[in-house]
Amino acid sequence: MNGPEILLSFAPELHLFVAAERTAPRTPVVTDGSSTLGHLVESLGVPLTEAGRLVADGTEVTVSHIPGAGESIEVYGVERPQRVPGAPLRFLLDVHLGTLARRLRLLGVDAAYTNEDPGDAALATLSAQERRVLLSRDRGLLRRREIWAGAFIYSDRPEDQLRDVLERFAPSLAPWTRCTACNGPLTDADKDSVREHLQHGTQRTYDVFAQCTACGRVYWRGAHHARLEAIVEQALKDSAG
Template sequence: MDAAYENEDIGDPALAALSASERRVMLTRDRGLLRRRELFAGAYVYSDRPDDQLHDVLQRFAPALAPWTRCVACNGLLGPADKDSVRDRLHHGTERTYDVFAACLSCPRVYWRGAHHAHLESVVAAALRSTTPR
């Protein structure tokens, strides 16, 4: 699944224009944004709790999921990276502790299976189960 996320407040007109130019569905809790004419498509996200939001979006849209393939910072594709190629972007403790890495092909972000990975894996597994046809 390809997604875009805007972390800065660029304003409703710019968000709607981005949706239109990239032909993206806008998921938001902002009803005013959903009323903008230039919006390609949009859907209201009912809950303000992330777990409920994920469940809602997966049930309503049933997107194809491809976990661990996209950068959370820029949405670029991830590829395997050897430790030597990313060493200059790692904190000392990470460099000492981990040996398997992925790197974004579009930005300098590096990923590894850190302390939070087990929790993320359980979230992804639940998402995959909820979108798998029975």
Template sequence: MNGPVIHLEVAPDLHLFVPHAHRAGSAELGTDGVSSLGHVVESLGIPLTEAGTLTVDGREVPRSHVPADGESVHVGPVPRPQQVPGAPLRFLLDVHLGTLARRMRLLGVDTAYESTDIGDPALAARSAAERRVLLSRDRGLLRRRELWAGGYVYSTRPEQQLRDVLERFAPELAPWTRCTACNGPLRPATKAQVADRLQAGTRDTYDVFAACGECGRAYWKGAHHEQLEAIVAEAVRFRAALS
């Protein structure tokens, strides 16, 4: 490429997205003299959902800036907590993040989740239509222009994924208020109201229930409740420590 050559430095938090040649200090990068800095950043492999402040020769510039020859460019990470336009804060997770989706719902975070692969265009369109932050480990999906907002999920471990979401987006928590199966609101229910959804042993053992206002699923403090309590308690402590 015979266009302008810039001196590029990428923040360490973004190194996993770029080739090794751009991970240590400042590296020279040829550009075409026409493309925006945002396009240049994406061409390196960095989803714009993950790029924060862009500076040229020490001054902040918009993504539309067209780099000139000899400029020194620094690509910073998204600030945390990240401010997302619009309210309330809601999420959409792709098919690979089912465990994270259930844990977010457990904490009362409005979390839509596609249990089947509906395709990138449909996911991006739903993000835009419902104004939901799309979370994914698919970099290509996060590059789609129609996204409302998005975030890359850096870890493959659900517990670390949850901490990352809490740190990055700082959602308000309301544990035990959402259905982990469908995201609908939970409300108190009598045993009689959910009796047709209970096995005999459950009816004889438990007296306190809740039911989903959308799918009707019944909830009670069963065998796995202590494990769920631990997940909630840790998340609440972690979220409080960030405030």
């Protein structure tokens, strides 16, 4: 590019996305004089889903702002908790976030997911059609213009991923109300109505059951309940704090 030079500063939480030489405050950047600030920010590596306030010479501007020569631009991270207007807060997770999807569902959060990769275009289209926040560690996917809303998942550890989503979006939690397998709602079920789904040992040992109204899967407080309860308790504590 051979156009106006500006000074650009990225918030520390965005340094992950930019080259090392761009992490210093007020870094000189030569622009082409016609591209928008949003295009420039993305071209330097930051998905717009992760950019919060954009400030030019002390005045907040939008992504459509075209930087002028000598402007000092500050790019902030997303403010937390992030409010997503226009629809109930629902999520769509890419194929690499299956554990996170199941943990969100365990907490009663609407989290669409499939373990078969439908491709970036299909995920972006579904995000737009169903107005779901697309969660991904794929920066390229989050740059697709057709997504309704999105967020980068910063960690590869499920417990940290969950904590990050809860902190960023502050979704309403209703543990044990959603099927972890298909995302459908759970309803209380008596033993007689689900007996055909149970092994004899389970029938003898347990009396309290829930069943998914979408896929029919049956749940009870079995051997893994203590581990799941610990996940729920920690999530509730993180949300409250």
